[in-house]
Amino acid sequence: MSKNNERKTYRIQNLSCSNCAKTYEANLKALPNVIDAEVNHAAAKIYITGEATIAEMEKAGAFDNIKVRDASERKVEKESFWKKKENYSVYVAAVIVVISLILSFTLGEKHILPTIGYLIAIIIGGYSLFITGFKNLIRLKFDMNTLMTIAVIGAVLIGEWQEGATVVILFAISEALERYSMDKARQSINLLMDVAPSEALIRRNDTEQTMNVADICVGDIMIVKPGKKVAMDGIVIKGNSTINQAAITGESVPVVKEINDEVFAGSLNEEGLLEVKVTKLVEDTTISKIIHLVEEAQAERAPSQAFVDKFAEYYTPAIVIIAVLVMLIPPLLLNGSWHEWLYQGLAVLIIGCPCALVISTPVAIVTAIGNAARQGVLIKGGIHLEEASHIDTIAFDKTGTLTEGIPAVTDIYPSDNESLIKAAALENGSQHPLAAAILRKAETEQLHYQSVTVENFQSITGKGVKGDIDGRTYYIGSPTLFENLGFDVDERIETLQADGKTVMLFGSDKIELIIAVADALRPDVIDVLKELNQMQIQTIMLTGDNERTGQAIGRRAGLTSVQANLMPEDKLNIIREIKKQHKVAMIGDGVNDAPALAAADIGFAMGGSGTDTALETADIALMSDDLKKLPYTIRLSKKTLTVIKQNIIFSLLIKLIALLLVIPGWLTLWIALFSDIGATLIVTLNSMRLIKTNNK
Structure with missing residues (x-):
């Protein structure tokens, strides 16, 4: 595309009404070097394809005293309603x-x-x-x-x-x-635009200087002092602090940020001194994308x-x-x-x-979508805002949506630290997610499993691992592994499995530990589902887990129904079937569940603090992964x-x-x-x- 055919964006002031917007759009299109023009009345922006000076654009809007400024000028002098020249x-x-x-x-x-x-x-x-x-x-x-x-x-x-x-x-x-x-x-929108500062303290070539955000480059080192706002997206390379991300994600509780953690433009540094490596230009920051999407x-x-x-x-x-x-x-x-x-x-x-x-x-519509953005909910259009009010069924992905997505040890029988040290030492050689849960448990208990030497380590595909410790061969793995080895399996295992937990056994010539691991429910899931049920909304979980685990989590959470053992295409087909009789929303992580999200009447993505995928995939993104925003969004939709x-x-x-x-x-x-x-x-x-x- 030639330079003259590029689409340029400008901000405008004083545009009175939607009819005036149509008149202004026609006047802009009539300018000699303008190929096309579009007026966004709600966001007070115009898009010009071709060439036009600000003077020409203001002359085209002289009938309504329209003022034009470059889109990069985020700040504008606020004029009292009573003092407006018109x-x-x-x-x-x-x-x-x-x-x-x-x-x-x-x-x-x-x-x-x-x-x-x-x-x-x-x-x-x-x-x-x-x-x-x-x-x-x-x-x-x-x-x-x-x-x-x-x-x-x-x-x-x-x-x-x-x-x-x-x-x-x-x-x-x-x-x-x-x-x-x-x-x-x-x-x-104006409040969102004011969230991120227009300047930042930058270290470049061993020199510290205050720079306009438009002049900051990827790779610059940004110094963020306590009590100051972060001006650009980046990665912490030095220091640690608590960051208030409420303006971006709607989270009210500050988040601890350490080295290699991501920080967002517009968030507030509350305590420590941070050095941040800039990773995005000002127009690509999360807050800029949010503003663009909302407009x-x-x-x-x-x-x-x-x-x-x-x-x-x-x-x-x-x-x-x-x-x-x-x-x-x-x-x-x-x-x-x-x-x-x-x-x-x-x-x-x-x-x-x-x-x-x-x-x-x-x-x-403009008021509601702006309010939702400040609460950490991105609604990508009035049609989705209205559609949410008609939803009567919500389908949930399990891992990372209803659950934390991180397996954790929930039960150990008996409580024996010496055996747990050996089990953790054995699992230290495994790459399995359940092994990571046992290692985290050992570290939480401050058990020094790293000092234990494991010899002849061997993975038993699909069942567990084995290795020699102090001359004895130990096994850790599924109950099936121990049954094959000739052990009598404890009846408590079935009870734990009925609760939706994954059971692992550890032992040598006898079973020394029964370890139950589960993916914990998010803290607010039960309250959120209860509120949705009170709103006469059916709640369904679609999971690839086995039936027993799925049903157990469904009971704990308070879901209306559970569909288990599903492949991605199965989820898609279920959503299509539900749509024949109901207005259905699907909520997932925005990646693995993309087909189901696209097929649903409304797709909700767990935002993951503003990831690009969440912003682009779904109709509505919950920026802080906070399920409480789900009933809020539906209430807002119904009220709107x-x-x-x-x-x-x-x-x-x-x-x-x-x-x-x-x-x-x-x-x-x-x-x-x-x-x-x-x-x-x-x-x-x-x-x-x-x-x-x-x-x-």
């Missing part, structure tokens, strides 16, 4: 209207001075509105700007100067409210948003037709007053402005869908009530617009409730 004309127009109202009371409504005041207020407050409205009218494009332009001009033509001026101001307030709504919803997710249209957009396409033309009928039928067929019904028709046109309806879904439905119903209901006021002739221009402003405000406040949904 609001100044509204303030001036409002003051002029108030003065004109006072003059109309003192000099009379027919006096020329109040009329001139209203005209000036209309011009100042509605200048940008009229420019856009007239352009749209020429193209026969009926959006909210067109409808408002017709309504205001119509009001002036029938002598309703005061009403026309008031409507201009109220519409400007409505636009400002919509802009404010999206700004509030985007705060979650893309917020731009993706949810099913309810697609419905609203489609509805608005028919709604606005329908309102225009109704307005024309209101203007014509009563005067022509019912001897109504032309002035009165022209006025009512203009008011109906204002009801056609779908502001509250249009923002009813995106504000809720409820909020969206409330917003849509309320937006339509308030429009319907306003339309019904036409029948007795009570509808006025300012009531029509106030209904839209009120709906916009309530929809915004209702959506903001999603910010308070937390993992509790």
